[in-house]
Amino acid sequence: MNLDPLNFLGQTLALLLLAPLLSGCIKNWKAKLQNRRGPRPWQVYFDIAKFLRKDMVISEHASWVFSFAPYVVFLTALLAGLMVPMINAPAPLRLFGGVLAVVGLLALGRFFLALGGLDPASAFGGMGSSREMTISAIAEPAMMLAIFTVAITAGSTDLSQIAQSTQSATWKLLNPAHVLAFAAMFVVLLAETGRIPVDNPATHLELTMIHEAMLLEYSGRYLAFMEWGASIKQLVLMTLLVNVFFPVGLAGPQASVAALGISLAAYLAKLLALSAVVVVVETTNAKMRLFRVPDLLSTAFVLAALALLSTFLFQ
Amino acid sequence: MHPPTTLEISSQVIPLMATLMLVVQLLLIAQRMLLTNIRLFAIQSLLLSGIAAVVAFNYNASHVYVVAVLTFIGKVVFLPWLLNRLVHRIQIHQDVEPLLNAPSSMLICAALTLLGYSVTRPFTSLEKLGNNTLAIALALLLTGFFLMINRRKALTQVLALLTVENGVMLAAVALTTYGMPLVVELGIFFDVMVAVMVLGILVYRIRENFDSMDTGKLDQLKG
Numbered sequence: 044m045n046l047d048p049l050n051f052l053g054q055t056l057a058l059l060l061l062a063p064l065l066s067g068c069i070k071n072w073k074a075k076l077q078n079r080r081g082p083r084p085w086q087v088y089f090d091i092a093k094f095l096r097k098d099m100v101i102s103e104h105a106s107w108v109f110s111f112a113p114y115v116v117f118l119t120a121l122l123a124g125l126m127v128p129m130i131n132a133p134a135p136l137r138l139f140g141g142v143l144a145v146v147g148l149l150a151l152g153r154f155f156l157a158l159g160g161l162d163p164a165s166a167f168g169g170m171g172s173s174r175e176m177t178i179s180a181i182a183e184p185a186m187m188l189a190i191f192t193v194a195i196t197a198g199s200t201d202l203s204q205i206a207q208s209t210q211s212a213t214w215k216l217l218n219p220a221h222v223l224a225f226a227a228m229f230v231v232l233l234a235e236t237g238r239i240p241v242d243n244p245a246t247h248l249e250l251t252m253i254h255e256a257m258l259l260e261y262s263g264r265y266l267a268f269m270e271w272g273a274s275i276k277q278l279v280l281m282t283l284l285v286n287v288f289f290p291v292g293l294a295g296p297q298a299s300v301a302a303l304g305i306s307l308a309a310y311l312a313k314l315l316a317l318s319a320v321v322v323v324v325e326t327t328n329a330k331m332r333l334f335r336v337p338d339l340l341s342t343a344f345v346l347a348a349l350a351l352l353s354t355f356l357f358q
Numbered sequence: 359m360h361p362p363t364t365l366e367i368s369s370q371v372i373p374l375m376a377t378l379m380l381v382v383q384l385l386l387i388a389q390r391m392l393l394t395n396i397r398l399f400a401i402q403s404l405l406l407s408g409i410a411a412v413v414a415f416n417y418n419a420s421h422v423y424v425v426a427v428l429t430f431i432g433k434v435v436f437l438p439w440l441l442n443r444l445v446h447r448i449q450i451h452q453d454v455e456p457l458l459n460a461p462s463s464m465l466i467c468a469a470l471t472l473l474g475y476s477v478t479r480p481f482t483s484l485e486k487l488g489n490n491t492l493a494i495a496l497a498l499l500l501t502g503f504f505l506m507i508n509r510r511k512a513l514t515q516v517l518a519l520l521t522v523e524n525g526v527m528l529a530a531v532a533l534t535t536y537g538m539p540l541v542v543e544l545g546i547f548f549d550v551m552v553a554v555m556v557l558g559i560l561v562y563r564i565r566e567n568f569d570s571m572d573t574g575k576l577d578q579l580k581g
Binding site: 219220222223226335337338339341342344345346348349352353356 | 373374376377378380381384385388459460461464465467468471472475479493
């Protein structure tokens with residue numbers, strides 16, 4: 044199997060361009076649901092373009108880690124995205140790794156994000172980093188267990204193969220184990236993308252912030268990469284959710300242009316549906332107290348563990 | 359791909375709904391707001407009633423339809439309404455901190471579910487419709503008992519009793535379609551109904567006398 048350059052290029056572009064739009068859509072819909080007009084969905088592109096043009100203010104105490112972190116965060120999210128099948132079932136970088144590589148790359152990105160928060164020695168950054176690590180310590184195992192559930196059913200840790208085997212199975216409703224795993228993954232999605240019951244993506248100067256606290260010292264180009272990386276990471280996790288659990292319409296290895304078109308339409312529809320659910324959850328819930336967040340995440344962890352057990356029961 | 363038969367659909371819908379019942383049960387354990395707890399219980403009962411309806415449809419068993427309808431009227435509409443009214447009357451909306459905190463009680467419930475799975479392992483087979491839901495029924499039973507022990511408020515203990523009963527009903531409906539005669543099912547049903555109404559009054563009296571629903575305070579004798 045060779046690297047298909049078109050597939051590679053297409054998915055890279057899709058990841059880069061679709062991610063800000065998706066963040067913008069979620070922001071816009073959230074505003075609409077709260078009776079505000081809200082920024083236009085493509086506002087995030089303008090924000091990133093503006094950040095890229097602006098000068099940077101960097102603390103004199105910051106070391107090389109500070110300027111290194113944005114690139115690592117951006118690139119790890121992008122690489123992880125290239126291992127998840129988006130529109131075409133064999134993902135471009137499937138030869139380089141499956142589930143474990145995706146989780147590992149995201150963890151590497153998070154590690155550097157936390158370091159970047161700690162490095163300029165501002166109190167807020169350190170607080171954000173410590174909180175991020177606390178949350179991810181519980182969210183990450185839950186995510187691993189949930190994906191392993193699907194991997195066991197498919198008999199492979201390769202995401203493209205998982206998606207294809209879920210798709211080609213004889214007529215089948217959602218597997219009960221997959222329901223549990225999906226519930227767990229959804230909670231993990233909320234936690235990892237800093238959504239409301241866990242973190243509030245709309246705050247910039249509050250004691251409760253987590254993700255924003257780590258970005259507080261960043262400006263200009265670095266901030267653009269951080270924000271872009273965060274939205275790509277969100278897109279990757281959402282793609283993982285929709286394409287692994289509902290691979291309806293996903294195009295196969297030698298798909299025609301028409302099949303790819305249908306696949307793209309189905310993918311966008313699934314993505315928007317998932318975003319709508321996220322928006323509703325964000326609007327109808329209040330942010331949790333930080334010390335209650337482990338309760339939520341441990342629920343996700345237990346659901347994922349039960350999902351893994353259920354694969355042996357309901358096979 | 360041939361179009362799925364009714365039996366095929368049912369054999370996938372039943373485990374799906376049973377699993378959702380288990381998810382709701384776990385949420386019930388993590389959740390402390392009384393009104394949300396009552397709503398979750400109603401959802402769980404709705405799923406149970408759905409399972410009963412699917413089983414009845416497949417075996418063409420009219421007495422299971424009766425169970426489905428009774429479950430719907432009793433546990434999805436009537437009991438939640440009764441408990442809601444009770445919550446509004448006693449003006450307590452939240453359970454105090456349970457004896458064990460949420461993460462550790464979740465882990466214990468996972469262990470209890472695992473126990474349920476492993477105990478029922480020899481009895482599960484794919485030959486008969488919904489046989490593998492026995493594991494979930496047992497898990498509901500065990501976690502329901504745990505919920506009853508873990509909570510302090512009398513009202514949540516009543517809810518826990520109801521979820522235990524849901525587990526028993528699930529086992530009865532999914533496992534022994536023909537085994538349980540209608541009379542027995544009706545007996546269990548009205549038993550629970552009356553029990554909850556009596557307990558509701560009892561909860562109200564406890565609250566009146568002790569200014570609290572904490573059952574831990576009941577060990578002191580009062581003249």
